[in-house]
Amino acid sequence: MPSFFYEKTENKMKKDYTGTIKSIKNIALNTFEMKIESKLKNAHSGQFISILCPNKTLRRPFSISDFDEETKILTILFKLKGEGTQYLKNLNTGDKIKFLGPNGNRFSLENKNCLLVGAGIGIAPMLFLKKELNKEGINNYLISGFKENNEVIQGSDENIIGGSVLDNLEKLIKEKNIDLIYSCGPTIVLKKIAQLAKDLKIKSYVAMEKTMACSIGVCRGCVIRLHKDNGIVYGSVCQDGPVFKGSEVVWD
Amino acid sequence: MGLENLKTTLLNSKNDKSLILKTPIIGASGTYGYVDEYESFIDLNCLGAISTKGITLEKRPGNSGDRIFEVQGGMINRIGLENVGIQTFLLEKLPKLKQKNIDFLLNIAGSTTEDYERLAAIANEYEIKALEVNVSCPNVKQGCLEFGLNPNALFELTKKIRKNYDGFLIVKLSPNTQDIKPLATAVEQAGADCISAINTLRGLGVDVNYVGNKFIKKTVQGGLSGSCIKPVALYMISQIKQVVKIPVIAMGGITKFQDLLEFLAVGADAFQIGTANFIDPGICTNLAQELSEFMTKNNFKDFNELKGAIQND
The missing domain is CATH 2.10.240 (Dihydroorotate dehydrogenase B (pyrk subunit); domain 3)
Structure with missing residues (x-):
């Protein structure tokens, strides 16, 4: 099977942008989708933006969950956690935000049978990755795990609610003849996925926080x-x- | 960019050694990497200088575990002097700095007197214009701060560095002391040309959460920086200025134009900007611009005149 691989540091140019909020939507319990219009020219799955939150010393990093190449509108998903996300939640359409990005490397797209695993809000970069894989015609299956029904973020091929997204993962890998896993979520989940991939002798990529x-x-x-x-x-x-x-x- | 009125010279009148700065605003060590990383954000030539990441003789991996903790008005870091080591710096970083004509202070740190002596000798050999000696890092187990808190040890260390280095010698002082005055005096008497202050304050970040009938605790002990330390820095600079004649580069919580005036009011001769670079990568050049415009608008012909006016009014 031919595979192609993007160099990790393909996009080195990082910029300081002022973006305009195009929309902000409550998509699940304490979970929001924000669309931002800016002069950002490109972005890829795995990359993130770091948003300046007033009165906070540290910028808040958010995975890019979508980037529309035509409109140049980027999307992030966030879950209310502290003061930073509270600030974002209270913004309205038309408000400005300052951010740096796109930061970091991207997922390399490989022509394999790909399993994408999103745990909770970790689904954000997986949605973008799925879009990129689809565009290249690469087989993929996105499975996501959420604690409760009202926390489900749409867009996966399968949702696990209540239990762990890790349950039955091995069965799924065998059934679907998976030979590459991508994942984003809490470190404990990523650790288990990396271990499982190692045990099954397949490759895995994880997006860390x-x-x-x-x-x-x-x-x-x-x-x-x-x-x-x-x-x-x-x-x-x-x-x-x-x-x-x-x-x-x-x-x- | 029209910042000509910001040109300033730090002068040690005892030996006539001086450092000419395009602007009095310097990027602080540890917040600018090895300098070229910020190129995509700002015109580095609009900066007075940049202080490099603290360089040691051998490369250092830095500390394991969490290195950053945010607090109200600032942050705690415990990076642990991760750096590429002097040899790699000379091979890979220095040529870039020279090629791009970026003014910098080489920030050095060591665990022993010999480390500092050797680093000073290397800096001399490579004709590095300015050296900033870090004797105040609170985040490494050995050395560094041990020299920085004892006036006698600091005097001896500075003297030895001076012996090996002919350029502009700056010693960066720690605020983690009962009295900063004897340290400033020791540095001046040992032949340093300039003092920079303050390094970070010792701090502890604590995170406690009650989850599932259990307390989950996390602590990060390191150096506190950011706007919350400004009053401490202002106090320390005013103390230092009472006892030394050599110029003082002030830092500690500068985030806005008004802060520059406040530090000038207590005797600062130039500034370093640290943590604020994380908030706004363009802050150093923005502050330079604001300062320059303020001077033009109010008819201060150069930075010295502004300094004189604030300090004498």
Whole structure:
């Protein structure tokens, strides 16, 4: 099967943008979809923007869940968590926000039988990835897990509600002849997915999350440990990631 | 950009060593990487200088675990001096800085006196114009801050660095001390040309949540920075200025134009901007622009005149 691979750091140019809110919608319990119009020219799944929240020192990173190449409108999904998301929630159509992006690397698209696993709000980059895979005609199946019925974010091929998205994953992989897993969600879920992929001898890519300061690869605040050349190095989630191979992450 | 009126010279009148700055606004160490990372955001030539990430003799991986914790008005970091080491800096980073003609301060840190001596000698050999000595990092186990909190040790260390380095020598002081005055005096007497202050304050970030009948706790101990430390920085600068004649580069919580005036009022000769770069990558050039416009509008012909006016009014 032929495969193609995008270099991790394809998009190095990072910019400071002022965006206009085109819409903000409550799509599930405490969950919002925000569409932002700006001069941002391109974005890919896995990449994120870091939004400036007034009176907060640190920008808040959000995975890009869609980017419309024609209208240049980007979409993010967020779940209410603290002051940053509360600020976003209270914005209205027409309001301006400042953000940096697109930051970080992207998911590499590989022509395999792909399983996409989204855990909770981790579905955001998976939706964008699914769109990119579809565009390339690559087989994919998106399964997402949510705690409750009212928390479900639409767009997956299958939703697991209540239980763990990890249950029956092995069965699904075998049934669908999966040979590549992409995932985003809590670290504990990503760890288990990387382990499962390793056990089944298939490849996995995970999009990680970590508190960031600069969000552009300068301060080295958001590092995680990675296996490299028989040793361990620190990689920044904001620049070296957020997408890593499941096998290269040191899972503590 | 029309920032000509911001040109300023930091001068040590004891030995006539000086550092000419295009503007008095300098990007602080640790917030600008090795400098070229910010190119896609701002015109680096509009900055007075940039202080590099703290460089050690050998490369350092930095600390494991969480390195960042946000607090009201600032943040705590415990990066742990992750850096590429002096050799890689000289090989990979220095040529870029030279090629792009970016003015910088080489920020150095060590665990032993010998580390600092060797780094100073290397900086001298490579004719690096300005050295900022970090004796105030609160986030590494050995060295660094141990020198920075003891006036005698700091005097001896500065003297040894001075012996090996002919350029413009800046020592960055820590606020984590009972009295900063003896430290400032020690640095001046040992032959430093300039003081920069303050480094971060020791702080502890605590996160406690009650989940499922259990308290989940997380703590991050490191250096506190951001607008919340400004009053401490202003106090420290005013203290330092009482006892030394060499110029002082002030930093600590600068996020807006008014802050620059406040630091000038307590005797600052130039500024460094740190954490605010994370909020706005363009802040250094924006502040320079605002300062320049303020001076033009109010008929201050150069930065020295403005400084004099604030300090004497």
